[in-house]
Amino acid sequence: MAAAADAPAARRGPPDPIPVTVLTGFLGAGKTTLLNRLLGDPALADTAVLINEFGEIGLDHLFVREVTEGVVLLASGCLCCTVRGDLVTALEDLLRGRDNNRLPPFNRVIVETTGLADPAPILFTLMSHPYLVLRYRLDGVVTVIDAVNAQATLDAHPEAVKQAAVADRIVLTKTDLLTDAAARDAVTARLKRLAPAAPILDAAAGEADAPALLRAGLYDPARKIPDVARWLAEEAVAAPQAAHAHDPNRHDDRIQAFTLATEAAISASTLDMFLELLRATYGANLLRMKGIVKLAEDPERPIVLHGVQHLMHPPVRLDGWPDDDHRSRLVMIVRDLDPAVVRRLFSAFLGIPQIDTPDRAALTDNPLAPAGLPPAKERT
Structure with a gap:
């Protein structure tokens, strides 16, 4: 009976690539808070999480909801540069644990970057490794933006600008603390200029849930069909683009x-x-x-x-x-x-x-x- 049951599995082709979501955003934007909320969704019970914390001792993992042996802390440096090898190793280790039944099966990976990360090299790593591209696929980049400090952060830190520019989804946090409607409109307009194809979601209004943030890539896993219009948002x-004054700074x-x-x-x-x-x-x-x-x-x-x-x-x-x-x-x-x-x-x-x-x-x-x-x- 067991052999008969295993026969169809043996004839199956390679498994579908596992979607990877990159969660980024500048220091203090609220990435970990958002991640905790997402992991509380029963739909994400089969999600593995990779967390990067800049510095010798990583602390963010202490505040992430437990995902049975699926949380890996990358604490040896900034994910955008010194630990790209660690990222590859961690993703490979997850696959080995999954394939060898040492880890519970997972159907999604979320990579939370440090707030200082340049996301481009991270995407480069996910898209260039010859083995990882067979087993994983980049589902999308979710960028968290602190609405209260957004303008000052974007003015002062090029990394924050790049984090917003490459986003497939932008999550605005702390909007409930931003009482000036004109200031909020200015932040939203600036983000739309940076990433016009990325929907902007209000975390305080409950818009940043799992269905809105995930499945942002080319394929919808539930339907197994290409959704080019959503992916390109051409x-x-x-x-x-609305006319706006350019500040050289x-x-x-x-x-x-x-x-x-x-x-x-x-x-x-x-x-x-x-x-x-x-x-x-x-x-x-x-x-x-x-x-x-x-x-x-x-x-x-x-x-x-x-x-x-x-x-x-x-x-x-x-x-x-x-x-x-x-x-x-x-x-x-x-x-x-x-x-x-x-x-x-x-x-x-x-x-x-x-x-x-x-x-x-x-x-x-x-x-x-x-x-x-x-x-x-x-x-x-």
Whole structure:
């Protein structure tokens, strides 16, 4: 009987990748409070948690609800730099414990970063490790923002700006302490400029629950279908941005989101050359890229792209278009890079003639110094 019961399991393919949610936010924003609330939801009983606390002794794990042997403390340094190897090891250890039945089965992982973390290298790690990309998938980035101190924090700390810019969901905390409606509107408007595709949820109003924060990625595990519209939120990025005064002291004036879109099918070689030149020339300025592309070789089965700085995640081919919009769309979040430069580069590879701009042949002849495409501004 046992052998018969095990036979179907033996014929199964590889297990579905486990979704990973990155929970980030600046110091004091309320990440641990939010995490405790999420872990109190019975729907997250099968969630493993990785916690990073900056410094020699980690304390945050003392305040996280117990998840049976599934909470791992990464206390050897900041997750964005010195402990990326520890992150890989911890994720691998969780898999081994799960596969060997030493740990209860878990179907989701939440990684809580230190408040000083730059999230881009963390995403890079999750997307680049050859084994982890087979067993895990990045579901989304949830960024917690302290509404009372948001403006001062964003003005003073570039890390906080990047945490907001790469978010798939933004959670505003302490809004009940912010009695000035105009101040709250200003915070919300600033965050929408930083991450126009990210819904902004009010924790005090009970909006930041598990269904609203999780399943933010390309696939909805409950339905097993692609939800590209939600993932890209292109309409939010493409919407005209409200006019606002630029303060040169604000770091977020250096970060912009925009969309590249075309009805034309793109050959795989053209796409590869465009992405390679984009990475080589402006990779440091590309905080995040998400997109769906119609390939000339197979226009009915688009591919999904996901990139962070110099790294492009292995493309995923869909069985068909998820909706009636069959355009190629690339949503980009950049820092210190004029969107017009990327648009000209994209048009050149598509063969769209432009005045005073090199064509594709000129670009590929000299890929490291494309004429007519000025370098990004120097970062401070």
